Amino acid sequence: MRSKTIYLAATSVCLLTGTQLSAATDWQYSLHAGAASLPRYSGSNERMTAPVLGANIVSPWGIFLDTDTGLGWGYEDDTLSFSAYVGASDGRKDRKKSGHQGSDRLKGMGTIKSRPQFGISASYTLGAAILGATLEHALEEDDKKDSGKAFTSLELSIGTHLYDGEYGTVDASLNSRFGDRNYVQTWYGVTPGQAARSRFRAYDAKGGMVSRGLSLDWSVPLGEHTTFSTLLDVQYLSGDAGKSPIVERRVQTSVMGVLNYTF
Template sequence: MKITRIYTALTGLCLVTASADLLADDWLFTLQGGAANAPRYSGSSERSTVPMLGFEIESPYGFFLQDKGLGWKQEWDDASFSTYIGTSDERKDRKKGYRGSDRLRGMGSIKSRALVGMEGSYTWGPVTFGATFEHALKKDSNKDTGSAYQTLELSVGTSLYEGDFGSLTGNINALFGDADYVRTWYGVSEQQAANSRFAAHKTHGGLVSQGVNLTWSLPLGENTRLHTLLDVQNLSGHVSDSPIVDRRVQTSIASVLEYSF
């Protein structure tokens, strides 16, 4: 886990303690634990098995605290909207445990930074449309790894099965990034080329990837569920042309046990 995620978890525990006298039936607490097998970085052919620990606290007033950050959510019959602050992803240019890759040595590490986001969904019949916009703040003056950037993810999902063996949902999605996002994660500047094994590579904003995922949820008890996710992402043409991309199609699988109370 990133240090910032640990801090967020500690904040959550403090919130639980401070609110003990205010708990009501419509407060919801969720704990999650599991593992995921995924590429070491976007575009990598190396894989790593990563532990997954998460939590979520939802108040009756719309506020929530979870591993992605602190936010507020409003729900209507067919729509929902949320906004949150949290921390962005990171990428190390060396292999350390289940993170990073020695293949990126010399590229410089992309450090986590403050992030603000908005998320909305609308359900029309059996189909749910979703959109997530995130803005990661500037980390430092290093243009290669520290710039602010923005992303937009669009998705369409539906239920494929619901019965004795739980439920299966499917989702197709597309991720777009501005020029700073694509340069940060897939570009190779002249300075990075001089320090690494890669040739210089210029980038531009636009479609980053498109993919599909399947989520199977199996109830194990009144408050316990097992979620298994299979995710497949195809990096778009101009992104997959980056010399750091070894594999255009990226697959991940995760299994998480969830307990709510």
């Protein structure tokens, strides 16, 4: 997986930014660049340092183009935000490439290819709490391949603002991720064919809860258009995902620092 923990958290930040800007009366543009330290794949005990680069364009009508999520439309008022988008799903390689992609431990598991993906994300502010949900569905890549079936995931979250003052803002959220059978089998299962080619025993994973965790985001303004954000994300792999033979460590921790510029 494209190190799901931290990239989903980063994507959530970008989606919130996109929906906030959708209320503007002018075109808005933003760039972000930074680095992340995270597991090589979901369940790995190996770590990697990877660049985090992206851009976002939002029109006055709420249509946005985001390098993390894709092309979509967003809306926000005082209590509700909503976005729908189409983009590309995550992928995973079974060998190391370019210094920060894939893991040799997965040799023989095959590549999980990226494919078209549809998503909807919504949040609702209820007092001091922010309730959120993100549903994503990736299309079938090849039903004859071990990892080519369509899959669906759902993330639920509840967050709050912990601090807003001279030193920026601190936000926290608790989240849980669920997947259908194809989702859990694709990322954590081992088919008989994969077992014959790899070091892992066959493992038939069922749908259900995939992970639950905590995210902390600290954003510090550096100027009128520039902020620096630090994100800590901790996830605990649950259910059949946590019992998978490819999982070496259930607790997955990721850290990211990103410089954001909006104009």
